[in-house]
Amino acid sequence: MKILVTGGAGYIGSHTVLSLLNNGYEVVVYDNLCNSSEVSLQRVQQLAGNTVEFVQGDIQDKSALTALFKQYPIDAVIHFAALKAVGESTQLPLAYYQNNVHGTLCLLEAMQVANVHQFIFSSSATVYGEENAVPYVETMTLGTPSSPYGASKVMVERVMADVALANAQFKGVSLRYFNPIGAHPSGQIGEDPKGIPNNLLPYVAQVAVGKRDKLNIFGGDYPTADGSCERDYLHVMDLADGHVAALDWLIKNEQFTGVEAFNLGTGTPVSVFAIVNAFEQATGKTIAYDVAPRRAGDLPAFWADANKAKIQLNWHASRTLQQMMEDTWNWQSNNPNGFDS
Numbered sequence: 149m150k151i152l153v154t155g156g157a158g159y160i161g162s163h164t165v166l167s168l169l170n171n172g173y174e175v176v177v178y179d180n181l182c183n184s185s186e187v188s189l190q191r192v193q194q195l196a197g198n199t200v201e202f203v204q205g206d207i208q209d210k211s212a213l214t215a216l217f218k219q220y221p222i223d224a225v226i227h228f229a230a231l232k233a234v235g236e237s238t239q240l241p242l243a244y245y246q247n248n249v250h251g252t253l254c255l256l257e258a259m260q261v262a263n264v265h266q267f268i269f270s271s272s273a274t275v276y277g278e279e280n281a282v283p284y285v286e287t288m289t290l291g292t293p294s295s296p297y298g299a300s301k302v303m304v305e306r307v308m309a310d311v312a313l314a315n316a317q318f319k320g321v322s323l324r325y326f327n328p329i330g331a332h333p334s335g336q337i338g339e340d341p342k343g344i345p346n347n348l349l350p351y352v353a354q355v356a357v358g359k360r361d362k363l364n365i366f367g368g369d370y371p372t373a374d375g376s377c378e379r380d381y382l383h384v385m386d387l388a389d390g391h392v393a394a395l396d397w398l399i400k401n402e403q404f405t406g407v408e409a410f411n412l413g414t415g416t417p418v419s420v421f422a423i424v425n426a427f428e429q430a431t432g433k434t435i436a437y438d439v440a441p442r443r444a445g446d447l448p449a450f451w452a453d454a455n456k457a458k459i460q461l462n463w464h465a466s467r468t469l470q471q472m473m474e475d476t477w478n479w480q481s482n483n484p485n486g487f488d489s
């Protein structure tokens with residue numbers, strides 16, 4: 149089976165491409181490299197002992213997508229390509245809606261023309277918005293995220309639901325990720341943010357390697373056990389395996405049409421202070437930090453109800469917090485400047 153992976157050179161995409169290859173799928177990656185490097189795919193091929201077809205292009209380029217679907221007999225699409233910085237999205241809302249929403253419309257149109265109907269979308273826990281209670285369950289109504297980034301994910305989920313109503317062949321899966329961290333245990337691929345990292349773990353790792361002076365912990369007075377925010381962190385290799393499980397499920401369930409959403413998380417919240425402690429213990433490094441004021445839009449705590457994926461996809465996040473920390477450090481210390489190292 150040939151799988152088109154948009155955004156496959158990026159952080160989650162590259163780990164997922166590796167899992168797909170290791171599970172016997174053939175992969176075509178389509179990526180404009182706006183937030184990634186082709187080196188990630190070279191490393192994936194070395195790790196897998198197998199090849200990946202790579203086409204550089206933008207998901208908003210309809211003629212390039214049409215040509216892509218003509219060139220390759222694609223069975224299913226996993227769609228990672230998106231801009232993902234929550235803070236930046238409040239500064240550049242049009243760029244985020246353009247890339248994440250319009251780009252997805254172009255992709256879905258090209259799929260329709262090419263008669264490809266199996267679609268797995270990178271959604272996010274942010275679609276539950278501020279109004280739903282924790283833990284988040286898939287049966288909850290989509291919420292109102294506080295950022296254009298989050299809103300773009302809600303919009304695409306709505307688009308998928310409408311496409312499924314209009315097209316009886318459409319088989320869609322929306323995977324709502326919680327907080328992926330870590331790297332492949334080889335230390336060959338990992339998260340390589342451009343500029344100042346937006347996410348906690350890359351920032352912690354860059355402090356540890358001496359690239360940044362100290363970590364800012366945003367808010368120490370939340371109504372949580374230790375006052376810092378709590379999130380549901382999962383190992384990126386578990387997340388990658390979750391995509392393979394979802395794809396297997398989609399292909400096996402020949403009768404299924406419509407859209408199904410699955411949370412991909414551990415089901416356990418972990419605080420920012422606990423992450424810093426775990427990183428220090430796993431690596432022997434000391435992380436200097438300041439407790440800074442809260443950031444607008446941050447929720448005190450959220451985590452997944454992870455039962456649906458466990459029951460229906462036979463998937464659960466099995467890697468420990470210690471593995472997440474060790475693998476992050478292995479990647480960062482071997483590649484202090486990411487793929488440019």
Ligand SMILES: NC(=O)c1ccc[n+]([C@@H]2O[C@H](COP(=O)([O-])OP(=O)(O)OC[C@H]3O[C@@H](n4cnc5c(N)ncnc54)[C@H](O)[C@@H]3O)[C@@H](O)[C@H]2O)c1
Binds near residue numbers: 160
């Ligand atoms: N990392 C997280 O914490 C997280 C959490 C929830 C959801 N997600 C979603 O998962 C997906 C992957 O995230 P990631 O962390 O791997 O990000 P990433 O930036 O590492 O990967 C995204 C990839 O998409 C590519 N891309 C972006 N716009 C494109 C376009 N117009 N055309 C072609 N390629 C394009 C980028 O070059 C990059 O390789 C995104 O959709 C993101 O919103 C990520």
